[in-house]
Amino acid sequence: MQKGEMYVGWSTKEDVRKRGGSGGLVTSMLAAALEKKMVDAVVVLKKINEFEAVPVITSDVNEVLNSAGSLHSVPSNFAKLIANKNLKVALPAKGCDVRGIIEQSKRNAINLDNTFVVGLNCGGSMHPVVTREMLEVMYKIKPEDVHGEEIEKGKLIFETKDGKEHAITIDELEEKGYGRRESCRYCTIKIPNNADIACGNWGVTGDLVGKATFVEINSEKGARLLQNAIDAGYVQVQKPDEKGVAIRAKIKGTMEGLGKKWKDKVFVPMDNGxxxxxxxxxxxxxxxxxxxxxxxxxxxxxxxxxxxxxxxxxxxxxxxxxxxxxxxxxxxxxxxxxxxxxxxxxxxxxxxxxxxxxxxxxxxxxxxxxxxxxxxxxxxxxxx
Amino acid sequence: MANVYSTICPGCNFGCGLYVRENGKLEVDFRKSSPANAGKLCRFGMNLPRLYAPVKSMVDGKETTLQEAAKEAAKRLSGSKGSVAFLSFGNITCEEHLAFQKLAESSLYSGVDFEALPKDTYQTLSVGIPYDEIEAAKHIVLFIDPYEQYPLIVRRLLSAKKKGAKITSVWWKDMPLADENIRPADVSKLQLTKDSLVITDFHPLSDVEQIKNVLLLAKNAGARITFLKPFANSTGVYILSKDAKQKSLATLVEDINKGAIKTLFCLESDPVDLIPAETLGKLTNLIVQTGSASAITAKAHVVIAHEPLYKKRGTLINSEGRAQALGGAGTSGLEALGVIAGTKFEFDSLHESVRKALGIAAVDEFTIPKYDRPPYGAIQAAPKPIDTKTALVSIYNPFLWFGLADDNDFVELNLNTARALKLIKGATLKIKSNGSAIEKRFKVAPVQENVLLAGRKFGIEKGMLTPVEISR
Structure with a gap:
């Protein structure tokens, strides 16, 4: 495995595959890094409910396997959490987390040689209090009834405990002042190629949709991380099809374009005052x-x-x-x-x-x- | 590796949720899903690790266990029966308060002066109005400095303003968010209607005549009124003690001075800055039960060190009446109270009593229990005007209540006053009161001309308003 290679993969552990997002590859890769002692600790989100999760630094493989996966309504940033801790650590990271980690490394607060950064594709995150209000006002559902959420084809979809899906376009939500945080709207780092490895569901096709993660290796450390998870029996991968690679690139381009439009909309030049x-x-x-x-x-x-x-x-x-x-x-x-x-x-x-x-x-x-x-x-x- | 606790900031009764992380040292982290504050914290919340200074159980200066300290406290309390006061401002859980109330019986001092106020105002004083109703108000009248005293209310006020609310401030200083600023002495100019919502506060140093006056103004106009409070569980304590006799801080000082009180038991309450040192010196026994070290633990004969608030199990009720569960598991505070009372306080049964008192099946921070808001009858009020040429006004904020230092070693004064005294930037101001003199830096601000505002104590104060003389 080497920089630039792409794969589609999933966890070999059935419960992680079912509970984690997109086949549980990220969770399993982090757990394998810990178990095989590539790192001393892993940062995970300990889920409290759909709108709350606590970032914790753990050395417990089971705690990693039971972690939250990705939650759009938990806008945390892990860079400060691991800074000045002198840890050999692996962690999941949105584009902005990765940028924070790299900036901390320039200021000698994080040693990147000891830090394995698993980038997560990110179209944006939402503030939990705003999300709860949005559910009641826009979706007409009780926040307590929400079982899961997903962003797909420009729509924010909430699944309720009765198995129903409730979808509204992100454009409509944001027009009404809900949806993503303002900074996420104009962010243009959608696939974190600044991380050691970039993971997400964009580009997963066919029967694997929702059950696998598309992975792009960005560094030698990223290659080691994935290879370790495969060798430890935590993860299986296969080569992506060309259609998937093209779809992923197209989504990236579209999202980045939307980000630039938002940037122009928010930052109207000011001449006076x-x-x-x-x-x-x-x-x-x-x-x-x-x-x-x-x-x-x-x-x-x-x-x-x-x-x-x-x-x-x-x-x-x-x-x-x-x-x-x-x-x-x-x-x-x-x-x-x-x-x-x-x-x-x-x-x-x-x-x-x-x-x-x-x-x-x-x-x-x-x-x-x-x-x-x-x-x-x-x-x-x-x-x- | 690191223990993380979901907790509530004890800086005031606003009910701000946060995480406290034990990571070698204590760190605060933002609990963005918290309904009261959306994870946001004020200056005090950001400094919270300083409050949680470790404390050890002690008897007469010697370190001991919680059990032994509690047993010694029980011995001293029973030895001074009839001359004991039990003081708790409300920095404890509802469950602990129920236990404490049983222990204190008729000697409960919550510090606030309920006795001087009509009984039919108690519910209004105890439980405030939900914050989202404040955001929806058409006219908001402030008898507080929101920026200094209850900072998390500011965003609610700004949100109300964005929705079209008019904000009137009755204070010694112009408030940036106010559309109209009225000085306290000119309160007669205040125009309230039934669309007005009055925000003020209630605490151990409140001037009851001013409280009565504000209640009266609201009543006459048919306006709503809400009281903010400075302690983590003030609202819970007042609700649970609504039928109990609660004595004020002033009564406590009087009782100690006349020798009626010889032993003072302080539960998570530090009165060092509130009770004169000579008064505290008259006590035979000072017993303190707390989760953090402060000035009072250094003076106490017996210190019972239970867990800090963030490690506790229990319920807090914030200013708007929202019940909130603390995320810890500790109940050593209850254990110690049990040893002192000679009984065992079971958390579960106390918690059930709390739920019963609130009329709720479970503590859910996202749903505010329904409270009766009975109207109150006629009130006679006789507020005193400021009758000195120049007064130093102490603005009680979380740092001041907890005796924690802050970066505010200065007074605020008006530009005209600064010019009249020919004060120059960087110089100091001489402040004299009752033979004491201090020199302080000053900040020019839109403050009333005969007033100095301070967010900390300088040692010359005589209550919240101190007559002073000033010179360059």
Whole structure:
């Protein structure tokens, strides 16, 4: 096995195949890595219900096999969870998780040699509280009755405990203010080729639809991870058909195109009043620091420029905390949306950071979290 | 590898869900499915690991076990029968409170002054209005500083505003989210209608005449009123003690000063910043049962160290009446109370009593139980105006209630005051009160001219409003 190869695979364990998403390949691959001691720990989501799962770091193979699989309404990000832990670890990761992990590695908080990143194709995730409201308002079903969910052909489908499926197009949901988080709408990393291996259901065809995972190997580590799972008897694979490969590429292209359209829609250029716009958006800030704590690219710790230059007793119209973070994130923001998710006063922080980052990153031709290139501001050298 | 607990932030009674992860050190993580806060946390919630400072059971400064400390507490309590006070502000589970209430009998001090308020207002004071009803209100009137005191209400207010609500703030400082700002002394200018929803708070330092006045204003206009509260389970404690005699903090201070109380038992409550040191010094026995170290544990003769809140099993009820289950399994708090009471408190039967009191079959955080909201009768109120030239106003926030340091060692004052005193940026302000003098940094803010606002205590305060003199 080597970089660039593609497969379709599934778990050999019947219960994992049934419970996990798309044949349970990812779960089995992670469990095999742990059992065969490729890693000391695995990060999984421990499912509480359809709308809640706790990220846990575990060394228990059974806990991995019993984990949640993917949940669109659990928008977590694992980069900060494994940072500075010095773990030999394997973990599932959406495109934004992968970008966070790579950025942490550039800041010496994660050692990529010891980190096996299983990328998950992602069309977007949803906030659980918004999802519950959406179920009641748009789908007219009780959240407690939901048994499973899936995104297929532009529709968000919920299966209820009575076995019925309820589908509404994502376009319609998003028009009404529901559906994916804003940052997911304009994200253009749909297949995480920045991970060691990219997995998802796009490109699975015929009888295997819903029962298998399409895999693309992106690195030598990714090849080892999959080969280990096969050798351990956890996973079976076969070559994908050409039709599947073409379908996957087409979905990727379409999704990326939609992401770009959303980006144009959200980030309408502003000619005047930019300072006032930022000041107004930030005026309710309560200095909680959650946006920094959750930021998967920030590795500064408690003592950092944004906090040290800031004093709550200052009466500036815009705090130094935010000004420093705007500067820092201009070349480092990956647009994951976590800061907006956790802001207690609902400041659309990701949108604000992206206002700077879009311009800077386009001009510098730099996409953070996609490869090992250092952030351009790191490269700046002061000449006396 | 790491233990993760689904829990509720004890910073106030808003009911914010979060995860606490034991990962070498304590970490907080965002529980985005939590209905009260959607996983969002305020400044205090983000600093929660600081609150959970480890504590050990002690008797007269010597380390011991929970059992031995509880037995010693039982001995000292029975030795001072008739002169014991049991204080709990409400930082405990409903199940623990039921046990504590049995132990305390007629000597229960919840700190708030229910006795000075008409009985028919108790339900209104105890259970607030659901947050989604606040978001749907047409006119919201604030008698709090939402940003400093109950920060998670801010997003609900902004959501209401987006839907067309008008927001009026009655406070010493202009609020960025308010459409109209009225100073507390000008409250007569406030125009309430039946579409108004009044948000205020109720706690051990509340001025009952102000509380009565706000209740009266709401009643006269037919407006709805909701009380926010500062302790993790204030609402649960008030509901479960609605028929019990609860005594105020002021009564406790008075009782200790006149020698009627010699032994004080504090359950998960630190009154060090609320009771004068000379008063606390008059106690023969100070017994503290808690899950975290604080100023009171350093002063206590007996410390009974039970598990911290995030490890507990039990039920909390938030300001809107939502019952929430803590995700831990610990019941050592109940165990210790049982040892002291000479009985065994069974969690399951206490939990059943809680469910019965709420009229629910199971605790479901997504469904708020139905509460009676009886109207209250006529109220006589005589609120006192601010009668000093300059006053220092203490804004009680979660850090202040828990005695935790915050990055707020400054006062806020008006630009005209700063100009009149010729204060320059970076300089300090001299503040004098009753012979004590301090120098503090200042922040210019849209504050009432004769007022200094502070979110921490400087040691010169005499209650929430302290007359002061200021100079450069």
């Amino acid at each position: 930019r300072l006032e716009y930022f000041r107004k958006e930030l005026e309710h800030c309560i200095d909680c620091g959650a946006c920094k704590a959750v930021c998967p690219t920030c590795s500064c710790g408690d003592i950092s420029k944004c906090t040290e230059f800031h004093y709550r007793g200052d009466a500036y119209k815009m705090s130094m905390y935010h000004l420093v973070r705007f500067l820092h994130l201009a070349d480092s923001c990956i647009g994951c949306g976590q800061c907006s998710d956790v802001c207690p006063v609902d400041i659309p922080l990701t949108r604000l950071y992206r206002r700077f980052a879009n311009t800077v990153q386009e001009q510098l031709k730099y996409e953070p979290g996609m490869d090992q290139r250092k952030p351009p501001y790191f490269e700046a050298k002061l000449e006396v």
